[in-house]
Amino acid sequence: MEQINVKLTEKVYIIQPILESMNYRVEHDEAVSLIESADAVYIGTTYQKIKTIVPATFIGSGKLSEIREKLDGLQDITVLFNGELTPSQTLNISSALGDLKVIDRTTLILDIFAKRAQSNEGKLQVELAQLKYIYPRLKGKGAALSKLGGGIGTRGPGETQLETDRRHIRLRMDYLEEKLRALSVRRKLITDRREKNSVKTISLIGYTNTGKSTLLNKLTNAEVYAADRLFATLDPTSRRFEIDGSEFILTDTVGFLQSLPHDLIEAFRSTLESALRCDLALIVCDASGEYEMQLKTTLDTLSDMGFEKPYLVVMNKCEKVSDRTAYPKDCIFVSAKEDIGLDLLKKKILNYFRQSTLQIRLKIPYEQMAAYGKLKKYVVEKSFKYGNDALYVNAVVESSLIEYFKNFIV
Ligand SMILES: Nc1nc2c(ncn2[C@@H]2O[C@H](COP(=O)(O)OP(=O)(O)OP(=O)(O)O)[C@@H](O)[C@H]2O)c(=O)[nH]1
Ligand SMILES: [Mg+2]
Known part of the structure; x- marks a missing residue:
């Protein structure tokens, strides 16, 4: 328009x-x-x-x-x-x-x-x-x-x-809702495919102007618009990046604000929801600003949206603060701008995923291939060997899903 x-x-x-x-x-x-x-x-x-x-x-x-x-x-x-x-x-x-x-x-x-x-x-x-x-x-x-x-x-x-009269606007709203529904179905397909590919996804979530886009740019060599203004970026952007050979997809999201209009959250729900289906969230705060309020607003908004994924708290702009006491326990101090703490952040991300995954060896009798087929999306297969009676697979699986594989683990 x-x-x-x-x-x-x-x-x-x-x-x-x-x-x-x-x-x-x-x-x-x-x-x-x-x-x-x-x-x-x-x-x-x-x-x-x-x-x-x-x-x-x-x-x-x-x-x-x-x-x-x-x-x-x-x-x-x-x-x-x-x-x-x-x-x-x-x-x-x-x-x-x-x-x-x-x-x-x-x-x-x-x-x-x-x-x-x-x-x-x-x-x-x-x-x-x-x-x-x-x-x-x-x-x-x-x-x-x-x-x-x-x-x-x-x-x-x-x-x-x-x-224009209200009827006209009502029609326009119906049209927009329909169009957005179609787009959201398409996005869901993309997200589903990603999940199936089992590339781990990480979302940058947090208050506006805390440095999410700058962090995305630094970690993935992207060129997303970042600026000292509120709501600089609205559209989620995803980029692939590697840490020590492991591949991840990092997604930047719209920033939050205290008392963000309800209709706006509703409108952005579908774009946000795919970002919220991540494997891990990085909740970004401005260490030199009102970080407690920012963290609380973000967590409250997320909980209203039914988000319950694991997250790490990242205190960005840390070069501006000298005293690191009084911050939330276990938060990670970084400066996207000055390149401080980014290696530690990467290490913590990697540790998180390593802790939560297990190497397993599976034996799948050929007559049970169909049953295994249904579980395949939960594992990353590293290598196969076809034996006389069964297929042998070396794989990595999330520890929370290990139960599914108990019949096949060697
Ligand atoms: N001093 C300092 N400034 C930073 C740092 N990281 C980002 N900034 C600045 O903070 C401002 C906001 O950065 P963005 O990356 O646009 O923040 P955002 O969280 O994506 O903001 P929205 O898209 O508006 O939600 C920009 O002016 C950045 O240059 C940092 O580590 N230190
Ligand atoms: Mg941004």
């Missing part, structure tokens, strides 16, 4: 609600990075402690008039409410601020995703997520939304689309 270009002059002012439960400093700093990642300019913030939420406008009218005065006369201003707003709250805040364009955090994140999506599938996923977000908000809001002009929140589905 057509994308409307960002207005480079777009300036964003943040309204930061402070609720008791929230880590608002981190969320605020992240919002600034999100604005920059949307290629807009951050110009300032009003913080507001919230004791009780005002249903119509979330924050009180006194504060809104204050903000209106502050922004009076400035051009191309967008107000980011760093939280989730209902459609009517968005409209009410906008009119209290003299019809300024108001967006919430989800709209901003969806906008960045719309800009960053590269693959056909990624674009379809983001478009679906945007439509899902807009759809319930569209009742009679056409006029108000079309007032917004270009810039953040209007990319992707686009202005004309917003004005």
